[in-house]
Amino acid sequence: STTVDSSLPLSGQHVVVTLGGTKEPIDPVRYIGNRSSGRQGMAIATQALAAGARVTVIAAHHEVSAPAGVTVVSAPTALKMQAAIAQVWDDLDVLVMAAAVADYRPAEYHGEKLKKASGKLNRIELVENPDVLAHFGHLERGSRFLVGFAAETLTGEDAKEAAQAKIFAKRVDLLALNLVGESTGFGDVPNSLIMMDSAGEIVAQFAGTKIEVAQALINQIVLARESREE
Ligand code: CTP
Numbered sequence: 001s002t003t004v005d006s007s008l009p010l011s012g013q014h015v016v017v018t019l020g021g022t023k024e025p026i027d028p029v030r031y032i033g034n035r036s037s038g039r040q041g042m043a044i045a046t047q048a049l050a051a052g053a054r055v056t057v058i059a060a061h062h063e064v065s066a067p068a069g070v071t072v073v074s075a076p077t078a079l080k081m082q083a084a085i086a087q088v089w090d091d092l093d094v095l096v097m098a099a100a101v102a103d104y105r106p107a108e109y110h111g112e113k114l115k116k117a118s119g120k121l122n123r124i125e126l127v128e129n130p131d132v133l134a135h136f137g138h139l140e141r142g143s144r145f146l147v148g149f150a151a152e153t154l155t156g157e158d159a160k161e162a163a164q165a166k167i168f169a170k171r172v173d174l175l176a177l178n179l180v181g182e183s184t185g186f187g188d189v190p191n192s193l194i195m196m197d198s199a200g201e202i203v204a205q206f207a208g209t210k211i212e213v214a215q216a217l218i219n220q221i222v223l224a225r226e227s228r229e230e
C-alpha cells in the first residue's frame with residue numbers, strides 16, 4: 001500500500017540492509033565464500049519494515065525469502081555489493097551492513113571450469129577486496145546512519161577491543177558484536193549481540209531469536225538517531 005503511517009519510528013526513512021555471505025568466483029562452478037545464511041539480516045529488514053521504513057535488501061545470498069514489500073537487489077560479490085550500495089547511497093538514511101563480505105577474492109576468474117588435474121586448484125592467488133563498510137564510512141555521509149557487524153570468535157576484552165578497532169576504522173555509528181562459533185550465530189539458531197556506539201562503548205546487549213534480536217537492534221538505531229538529534 002502507499003499509505004505512510006507517520007506515527008511509526010522509521011516512517012519516511014529508507015533502510016538498506018546488506019546480508020548473506022559473498023561468493024567470489026574461481027570458475028563457473030567454484031567460489032570462495034563466507035558463512036552467512038542471511039537470516040539475521042532478513043529479520044532486520046522485516047523489523048525495519050514493521051517500524052515503517054522503506055526497505056531495500058542487498059543480498060549476496062539468502063536462504064530465507066524476503067518479506068513482501070521489501071526491494072531485493074542481488075549482489076553476489078564484494079565488488080558488486082559496493083556498486084549496489086553506491087546506487088542507493090544518495091537515497092538512503094540507514095545502512096545496516098549485515099553481509100559477510102569475503103575479505104579476499106581470486107585474482108583471476110577462469111571462464112572455463114578448471115580441471116582437477118590442471119594443477120591450478122591447489123594454489124589460488126587472492127587479492128584483497130575493498131572494505132565496503134569503511135569505504136562508505138569515509139564518504140561525506142550527511143545524516144546517514146551506518147551500522148556494522150563484527151563477527152568474532154574471540155571472547156571478553158579481546159572481542160571488545162577487536163570490535164572497537166572496527167568501529168574506528170570503518171567509522172560506524174553503531175556496531176553489533178556477534179560472538180560466533182561452530183554452533184552459534186550461523187543458520188537457524190538464536191543469536192546474541194553486544195551493541196557498541198561510535199565511541200566504542202557498550203550500549204546494550206541482547207539475546208533471543210533472530211527476529212527478537214532484530215527488533216532490539218532497530219530500537220537501538222531509533223534511540224541512537226534520536227539522541228543524535230538532541
Ligand atoms: N565488511 C565490509 N567489507 C569487507 C569486510 C567486511 O563491508 N571487505 C563489513 C562487514 O559487512 C561487517 C564489518 O565490515 O559489517 C565487519 O566485518 P568483519 O569481517 O567482522 O571485519 P573485518 O574488518 O573484515 O576484519 P576480520 O575479518 O579480520 O575480523
Ligand code: CA
Nearest residue numbers: 100101102103
Ligand atoms: Ca572479514
